[in-house]
Every structure is written in structure tokens, then in C-alpha cells.
Amino acid sequence: MILSKQEMLNESYSFETEQALNYEIEKQVMQLFASSSQVTSIEEQIDRITDNFCQSFLSTINANTDINLDLLLKNFSESQIPVQPASLENYLKHLGNNVVAHSIHTSSPRFIGHMTSALPYFVRPLAKLMTAMNQNAVKIETAKALSFCEREALAMLHRLIYNFSDSFYAQHIQNNLSTLGILVSGGTVANITAVWCARNNALGPIDEFLGVEKEGLAAALDFYGYKGAVIIGSELMHFSFDKAADLMGIGTHRLIRIPTDGNNRVNIQALRQAVAQCRAQNLLIIGIVGVAGTTDSGGVDSLAEIADIAQEAHTHFHVDAAWGGPLIFSQQHRHKLAGIERADSVTIDGHKQLYLPMGIGMVFFRDPHKAEAIEKQASYTMRKGSFDLGKRALEGSRPGMALFLHAGLNLIGLKGYEFLIDEGIRKTQYMASCICSMPEFELLGEPDTNLLLYRYIPKPLRELVAKKQLTETDNQLTNKFNESLQKIQRQIGRTFISRTTKTTSSFSKEIPIIALRAVIANPLTTEKDIDTVLKDQIEIAAEISISTFL
């Protein structure tokens, strides 16, 4: 018996009615929580509906629907929680029509503009299992076997990066005093955690001073006699370092962004100078960041040279390999990461090129005791000497994402990941060669990995581009054209490419170039899909009148 609001407001509404209503609610809610065996038929019904959602979602080739954002958001304007539990059938219908239908087909072979991809199918049943088990990885009392499983998976990747001896891993893999890596929600938290460890180790307790952790940053800089603290890296460093610099009280103006060369790699000479300047100015260099796969263009810094600089400066060397880390699986491409094994800390994202679901970031430490500097305890749990993973972590309660990571490493394996990495780069090179051979496009730099920047050149300007005679005004016009092209392509939704802004100094001043940005990681993307995406852009461009931008 479900009463309408009107009935509830009706004068005939009585205490008995309320009792009956409460009993009905109790029955409905308890049914939601009943153990599997009791609700099999309802659960099977939902399974069937959501499986249909999954199947139709995963088999759609288009990148997206063409619904207008302004129209879409009108479907989500309810600010009141329903009084009564909604009917499952109606709710699932609503979900299907409004959410699932207009979500982005991140697995589409023609959605090649962001760092998302089709995922191996085993992640879907595992997601259900993870949620059924609902372990809380913060402590051993809520995640027993999974804590050790997580440590094992992290050790495997640690070994891939640092390749220490058997005895090293035997000693540390399940040692509760050692931290080979920390599983976090994403690359941002991984990078922040690395900077946090670096800062706390650089400004640790000494003599009567209790360290930055307890006394704060101002007191620590004062005690150690620094005029300030900085983080140094490439201008293409991820914006999570801006967050880190802000959050940690360093200040984003103390995040020193060094120019890159034509290949989107940090200029080593300029980096060396910046380090020298900071030291001369008595600024603490908390860490130097090397980027292995910039978010913008996939460029990989010369890590070995940065390692030299960091070593000379006695500072923490962090490598943000959130995107590019898995190049290490490839015999053909891992040389690009040479020097990563000298990093004090390394970030890798599982939800990027390990082909796992969203929500898996990792930070690895060369020194298994580095993370001691951020250790915290709490009396109800997180006890010293325990296996509680939450002792050394920015986050507290967190899901058992290790289940995916462990499965991925085992079910795809070294050779499987190597194949995936090699294929992505091979197809990116294919796309680059297509673009070079097509008069409609200009390639903006040779790809280092599997990200590609290019742009469409409106017909009247093609000759000028070929002769490298594009004026600044022409460039502005081309920018507007490409921005418009990307927006229309996204709106139509057949295919998808993202866009970014690349600065270039070709006119003896810094000018912005709006670039189309392809990310080729989806194993389902074929050369034919790439052709289709480029053809789609040419067709859309043909409909855009250049005069609009004049």
C-alpha cells in the first residue's frame, strides 16, 4: 500500500494508516537488503535490465548522442528526495532513458579524444564481486585477504619499475613496516601524496624541531632557514601539481614550470638553470617532477637527465607516469622511460593504460620507508605495527580496487600489456602518416607515444601553411575554425576528438595554437575507425563557413 501525498494530507489519514504505511516501508526496505538467495527473482530481473543496458551501451559505435546539453540538464532538476521508495521498474526506466542513453561511449572505437578506452570484459563481473564483498581497504579488520592481495599487485608493478632483487621483494612485499606503493583514487591523489612525502622528508624533525608535519610549513621553512619552497617541472606538468602546490601551502606561484622543446619535453638546460637559481635564492626544492606522457601531447621528458639534476641537487625526483608508465611493458618503447628507475616516487594510473576501471591511481616509492613521513594513527583502528593500509595514505576508507589491479596484471600479463602498448603507438603512427598525407590537416609535432596533436587548415590557408607563411591573424582564424570544428563534431556525436591549446613561439612571441588531440589507446579502434574520424572532420569542416570567423 503506497499512499499518495494527497492521501497523506487527507483528513482521513489516521494513526492506523501511518502504522500500515510504516509497515509497508519496512517490508520494501528489508527486501532490498535480503540476502541473495531470498531475492533471486528480483535480482535476476534487475540483472537482466542492467545487462541489456550494458550490452547496448557497449555495442554502440557512435561516440555519443546529439542531445543538447541545455535540454539534457532539464531532466535533472529535482531537488527533493522522494518520500516513498521509487518503484524499481520506473527508476531503471528513468536511468536508461536519461542517464545511460546520454552517457559518453568511452569504449567506442571512434571516441579517440580522451584517456578512456574499452575495458577487458572481466572487469564487469569483478565490479559486481567487489561491490558484493564491499571491503574497506583502510584496515585489515575490514579487508583481510585483500590487503595482502593489494600489496602483492603493487609489488609487481614496483618490480617492473625498479627491478630490485628477489631478496628485496621477499623482505618488503608483505612487511607491514614497508610501503612499496599506495593505491589511491587517481593520479591526482598519487601526485599529491608523492609531493607530501617529499616535503615531509625534506623538512623532517631534527633536534628540538618536530618537523613540518607537526609544526607547519612556515615554522619549518623558518627553522631550516629557507626563504620558501618550490616544486620544479615541465610547463606541461599536470594540473594536479597546481592543486598540490595550493593545497600544501607552497603556493602555485612556487610551482616552477620550465619551457619545453619542440618535442614537448622539458628543456634540460633551462631546468638546470632553474635549480641553480632556486638554490642561489635559498629556496627549498621539494621535488623535481619528470613527466612520462604529458596529458596534453603524450611527451616523455628525458628522465635520466632529470635524475642527474635531482641527484646533484639532493632533491626528491618524482616521475608522473600516470599515462606513460605502462610503456615499460614494451621492449620496443620502454627505452623512452630510461631513468624512471632512479625516481624516488612514480605515479601510474590503473584506469589509463592498464585498462582498468576509473578510480585506480598508484604511487610507488623507491625507498620502502619514504612514506613513513606521512604516517598517522587512530585509536579505533590504524594501529602501529598492524597491516592497516590506511596508516600511510591520504585517503581513509576506500574500496577494494586492488581486485581489478591484481586481475589485470594476471589476466593480461606482461606480454598482453606489451601488445596493447605497441598497438596504440603503431596506430598513432598510422594516424600521423594519414594526417601528413592529407592536405586538410597539419600535424603539430611528431608523437612521442600515442597522443597526437594536429589541426584542420581551412582551404584558403593551406598554401600559406605549406610555405610556413601563416600570419598571426591567419593563425587566429585557424584557431577559431578548429574550436568550432571540435565543438560541432562533439555535438553531432558520430566520432570524438578532444582539443587543447599549444603555445608556440614561431612569431618570436608566444602565440596559442588550438590543436585537435587524439588519444589512441582503445584496442577496438582500427585503422578504418581512424579513417572514419578524419573523414568525419573533413565533412564537418566543409559545412563551416570560414567567413564566420573573419
Add this chain to the structure above:
Amino acid sequence: MILSKQEMLNESYSFETEQALNYEIEKQVMQLFASSSQVTSIEEQIDRITDNFCQSFLSTINANTDINLDLLLKNFSESQIPVQPASLENYLKHLGNNVVAHSIHTSSPRFIGHMTSALPYFVRPLAKLMTAMNQNAVKIETAKALSFCEREALAMLHRLIYNFSDSFYAQHIQNNLSTLGILVSGGTVANITAVWCARNNALGPIDEFLGVEKEGLAAALDFYGYKGAVIIGSELMHFSFDKAADLMGIGTHRLIRIPTDGNNRVNIQALRQAVAQCRAQNLLIIGIVGVAGTTDSGGVDSLAEIADIAQEAHTHFHVDAAWGGPLIFSQQHRHKLAGIERADSVTIDGHKQLYLPMGIGMVFFRDPHKAEAIEKQASYTMRKGSFDLGKRALEGSRPGMALFLHAGLNLIGLKGYEFLIDEGIRKTQYMASCICSMPEFELLGEPDTNLLLYRYIPKPLRELVAKKQLTETDNQLTNKFNESLQKIQRQIGRTFISRTTKTTSSFSKEIPIIALRAVIANPLTTEKDIDTVLKDQIEIAAEISISTFL
């Protein structure tokens, strides 16, 4: 054709063999990524196996297996990623035997020691759907409909807390310049985000000074003329505030923990004094924290009185309602949260008393523009004026957990959550009355909500306890006894209760009391289960010789 390592090392291994091997890998990997329709039979097979895991896991009554941790961790000592992809069948067998079998039955009605519970069954198919859709909630280009769905769900909870007008919600719910709340990975990140917003707003840009965000904490304190910055709250504040104080450069010694009264609520008089002292000492009070449901004992601070103090001091008032927030659903118990509507920010965890899977923290803001102070942009995405949720967030890429939140609010509804909250508290009161009537136990304070602290009293000491004549030595012995009892109970695994340390000043000095800690939130937990847990403890205690601790 899968070659063994030995075969690969064999001299007969040739280029042709390698080619064949690579082809085999390619076939295996591509099969993992094939779209649903193509792999139906394999996917159905895995579904069946993992569904069996789920069903047997969810129907187990025991809290855990009795495997020894030292033995268990030996199963996870492999530091090498397998070269070849593992066979699915073998891997799932390994997973079942080693991980699933020895995970904690967080849904067991007799696992009543931590803030985990059985979950409504709809979260399991939704987990699969979420993973299939694999949206990245950081930006609209990878999470279209879901971004609006998330905003809607957050607005619903915002309204429950703040209850502003229809027109307020119509204006802000889908306004990309407004932030009613931020969905994060957990309560810790929610609390850190709140402190971050508070700090950046307190030390914002003014005249030529660019604000703490850009210039850093030391410069900001200097510019504003403060001698330091503090956060003030109850001694029972969650340890995420230690993390916040450390991470943000404030220093954990500047986290001022005010004593609580007998009911685990912050002492208002002492809080008022601390605020006055900080102001007299020219320390910036970044925020005052009220706790709505301490992790230790479930106590709820007197939020209205704290709101008065914060208002007088013109400082940010944050309420950590990670645990206790959902009391607001209950007509009977929401009065305990009176004053929460005056908070500048509120943390609530979805994975606690909203009965959703791990990984759902939320922070809400009274002022929809408060989070502007942490806004960041990046050229490849996160554009100003866009609907990108990642603009104002600590985290970057993150999964579409909003799917669970939205479903929970709709499928359980106001009345459903009210029932769940009322039931948890009712059963806690039942347990408290059992404990009071049993000579074996001592209740340590009346429960405010649905957490309960108590302890076992060894027989020779019961009379002394009744007469309140327990000496400090007796207390130490009782502590050791209870620690041992909790460890043995956990090890046997039939039932589970956690433990914590409560300090008391009963001997005119601070002495620690080791307490058993029950958390009664699981709707499947019956009064009979509670009886069973207490009986289990009595049986275990009977086997513990008190002389061991003398």
C-alpha cells in the same frame, strides 16, 4: 599455443615461434576486449562463477574465516607479473580460494564492529553498469548525463541539510557557476576539501596580495598579520583532520583538540575559551569543526552552540557528519543535528549510513560559491564556464559513483532511510539494555546514536566495578583482558566487535580504557544476532585465564 618459460628458453625457440606466440597473445588479448555480443559465452561463464562467489559470500553468517594472518600473507608473495596472460579459470579459482574466501564478511549480521553493512542488492548490478559505462566524472566530455545526475543527487542532499527555497535550487542545481556539493572518494577527502576551501577563503587575494593559493601559506599569514593558523574541534575529531593539518602546511600541533564531556560531546565552555585564546594570540582560526557522529563512539556535538561560537568569531564552521549526517532523515532523531543547517560546509559519507558501496564521500557548501577558492583549470579540459565537475575538486579523474547515490536516494527514499536510521538506534538501545543487565559487561556511556562502547569485566573484578572501586591496576588488567578478548574473537571469526581506547579522568588523571565498540547499522542484524555476539564474547572470555595478565 602457450609456451612454458622453459620452452621459450629452449634453443629450438626461433623467430617463427615468437611470431606464433605473439599472434596467440594478440588473439587472447583482443578476445578480452571484444564487445559483449561476441564473447557472450565466456562472459556468461565468468558471470556465473563470480555470481556464485557473491552468493556464497553474502549468505555466510560468520564474520570471517579463522585463517592466521601470517599464513594468509604467504599466499601473496609473488612479485613478478606473469609473462603470459593467466587462464581465466585458474585465476578465478585462485581468487576464490585466496581472496574471496578470506575476505571480511562486512555484510554479516554478526559483523557489528565497523561502519560497514549489508548493502541493498541494486548496488551490485549497478556496479557492473557503472564499470561498463566507465564514465570519468572529471569532465563533461567523458561524463555527459552523469554530470547532471550527480549535481541533482547532491542538490537533494543539500536541500535535506539546508532546506533553502525552491527558487534557490532552481537557480543553482544545474548552474555551472554554483557548487552545492562535491562528490569525492571518501570522508577524508571531503574534510580536507572543506578545510582547503575555508583556508583559501580566509586568506584570499586582496589588493596586491594574490592570496594563499598563489603565494603560499607563509606569505599569506605574513601578509594578513597572523602568527599562525589553527583548526579547532573536539578531541574526538576524525584523524582526517590530522591529515588535513599536516598536508596543508598548518601543522598537526595547530589542530586544537578540545576535551569532551561524559557524552563524548565537545565541551562548549572549553571550546569558547580556546577560540578566545587563539584570537588573543593572533592566530587565524581557519575553521571550527563540529562532529556529528564520532568514529569512536557516535557522539554528536552540540552543533547549534558551535555555530554560535563560529559566527561570533567570523570563522568557517564545518560539520563532519560523515557518519551521523543521515540522522537528518529521522523525525525522531534529527533534533540531535540541530544547527547543522548553519554550517558553512558539511561532510557526509554515502558508503556509511546511506548504505552505498565504498568510495562515496561528499562535502556540501551552504554558499554555492565557496568552492570557487579552489578552482583550477587546464587547457586540454576543465574550461572556465564549462560543466566540468573537476574544476572544483581535489581529485581529478574519478568514477561515476553518482549512479549509486542517485539510485539510493530514489530507491530507498526519505521514509526508507528514516526506517534504517531508526532501526539502527533502536537495536543499539536494545544492546545497551542487554549489557546493563549482564554482570559480565560494563556499559561505557549512554549511546548518542548507534555506536556503543562497553567492556567485559573479569569475574573477580565485578564487585569492585559495581562499587566503582576499580583501582588503576585493576583497570590495566581489564584493558589487557579486553584487548585479548577482542583479538581472539576476531581470530575465531564467528562474530566481530572492534575495539578502541577511551580516556577517562576518573582517577584525577587521564587513564586509558580499552573499550569494545559495536556499530549497529546492518539492517540484517537482529536482536538475536546481538545476543549471539554477546554470548560469543562470554564464551571466549571464559577460556581466557586472567592470571595471564597479572
